[in-house]
Amino acid sequence: MLEKIAKQVTLPALLLDLQAFDNNCEQIAHKANGKKIRIATKSIRSVDVLQRILHSNETYQGLMCFSPREAVFLADKGFDDILLGYPCSDEEALKEIATLTVKGKTIFCMVDAQEHIDLLESLAIETNGKFFVCIDVDMSSAFPMLYFGVRRSPLKDVTSVLALANKIKQSSRVELRGLMGYEAQIAGVGDNVPAQNLKNKVVNTLKKKSIKEIERKRKAAVDALKEAGFSLDFINGGGTGSLHTTSTEDVVTEVTVGSGFYSPLLFDYYKHFKYSPSLYFALPVVRKPASNIFTCLGGGYIASGPHGKDKVPQPVYPPNGRLLDLEGAGEVQTPIMFENSQLNIGDPVLFRHAKAGEICERFNEIVCFHGNEIVQHYKTYRGEGVSFL
Ligand SMILES: Cc1ncc(COP(=O)(O)O)c(C=O)c1O
Numbered sequence: 546m547l548e549k550i551a552k553q554v555t556l557p558a559l560l561l562d563l564q565a566f567d568n569n570c571e572q573i574a575h576k577a578n579g580k581k582i583r584i585a586t587k588s589i590r591s592v593d594v595l596q597r598i599l600h601s602n603e604t605y606q607g608l609m610c611f612s613p614r615e616a617v618f619l620a621d622k623g624f625d626d627i628l629l630g631y632p633c634s635d636e637e638a639l640k641e642i643a644t645l646t647v648k649g650k651t652i653f654c655m656v657d658a659q660e661h662i663d664l665l666e667s668l669a670i671e672t673n674g675k676f677f678v679c680i681d682v683d684m685s686s687a688f689p690m691l692y693f694g695v696r697r698s699p700l701k702d703v704t705s706v707l708a709l710a711n712k713i714k715q716s717s718r719v720e721l722r723g724l725m726g727y728e729a730q731i732a733g734v735g736d737n738v739p740a741q742n743l744k745n746k747v748v749n750t751l752k753k754k755s756i757k758e759i760e761r762k763r764k765a766a767v768d769a770l771k772e773a774g775f776s777l778d779f780i781n782g783g784g785t786g787s788l789h790t791t792s793t794e795d796v797v798t799e800v801t802v803g804s805g806f807y808s809p810l811l812f813d814y815y816k817h818f819k820y821s822p823s824l825y826f827a828l829p830v831v832r833k834p835a836s837n838i839f840t841c842l843g844g845g846y847i848a849s850g851p852h853g854k855d856k857v858p859q860p861v862y863p864p865n866g867r868l869l870d871l872e873g874a875g876e877v878q879t880p881i882m883f884e885n886s887q888l889n890i891g892d893p894v895l896f897r898h899a900k901a902g903e904i905c906e907r908f909n910e911i912v913c914f915h916g917n918e919i920v921q922h923y924k925t926y927r928g929e930g931v932s933f934l
Pocket residue numbers: 585588609630727732733783784785786801802803804805901
């Protein structure tokens with residue numbers, strides 16, 4: 546099926562299997578446990594695809610985006626309820642957000658420090674605008690001898706969250722509207738990685754311990770804010786890899802999900818869920834340097850994060866292909882070894898990317914297929930002429 550589709554398009558191409566994708570949308574909505582699901586745009590990077598998810602089920606409400614310029618772009622496209630997942634400093638874009646907020650758009654900026662509030666306050670005054678903000682509370686677990694989590698928010702306890710909330714209260718132009726605690730060590734760490742049995746056991750044990758702590762921390766922060774008189778529109782947590790645990794917490798009102806929709810390579814390695822791979826890229830064979838080696842044009846789309854083999858794309862069709870250790874996935878040439886497949890020049894080789902959205906930065910459009918038929922062409926952010934990070 547994939548090969549048939551790839552043979553109908555100009556290569557290289559990005560291909561979306563709509564059956565698998567829609568199936569993922571359904572499965573993810575099913576696991577929401579009554580919570581709202583906010584879509585992580587970094588893991589999608591296409592307006593058309595975001596719209597497809599939002600229209601697929603009413604569980605999907607709102608977006609989590611990654612840059613203020615992107616928030617403005619999305620608001621302009623008609624989206625609303627946009628949470629900026631990370632603090633930012635682009636004053637021009639923030640000023641536009643301050644003005645859009647006064648005009649009735651709901652965009653939340655992320656804060657975890659007094660400096661963030663000071664900047665927003667001064668921009669709101671300058672524009673006669675206002676900001677809605679969300680406090681990011683750290684969900685990492687500092688186990689003895691091991692820091693299990695990410696280095697993002699410095700707010701590690703109720704006292705520091707309350708202190709920041711009280712600072713926000715002093716501003717007439719910055720309003721506290723939400724709380725987010727993102728448990729990256731649960732959502733973004735695979736615990737069923739092939740040939741790593743011991744590591745999987747350790748990660749599973751750490752995850753179990755950490756999940757209990759996260760639930761306590763999130764509840765303590767929410768209770769303290771409520772007791773101090775703050776009323777919040779939403780409590781956000783989680784990601785694809787923690788949907789099944791984050792959605793069981795009483796205080797959580799919404800879970801963020803992005804990667805699960807395309808289900809890239811890194812999301813093959815989780816114990817508690819399996820979505821269907823839906824996004825592929827196809828490269829053309831352009832040379833045959835040996836009888837069992839077929840060299841493709843392009844392919845060096847390495848994923849972000851700590852670098853390792855798990856960040857490299859993998860050939861998936863024809864089956865049993867493998868990258869060469871000495872060349873890997875190259876900037877312009879990617880040789881693949883196939884012992885049992887004969888390919889001609891121009892034939893497609895299909896790959897999966899390690900992460901979800903980054904590959905969209907390499908292609909202008911996504912060729913969408915259903916069964917053996919190409920049914921639609923979606924633009925990526927890049928295809929719309931925008932690039933944010
Ligand atoms: C703040 C935040 N929330 C949620 C997510 C989860 O996104 P995904 O479902 O794509 O793993 C991420 C991913 O990095 C994130 O940074």
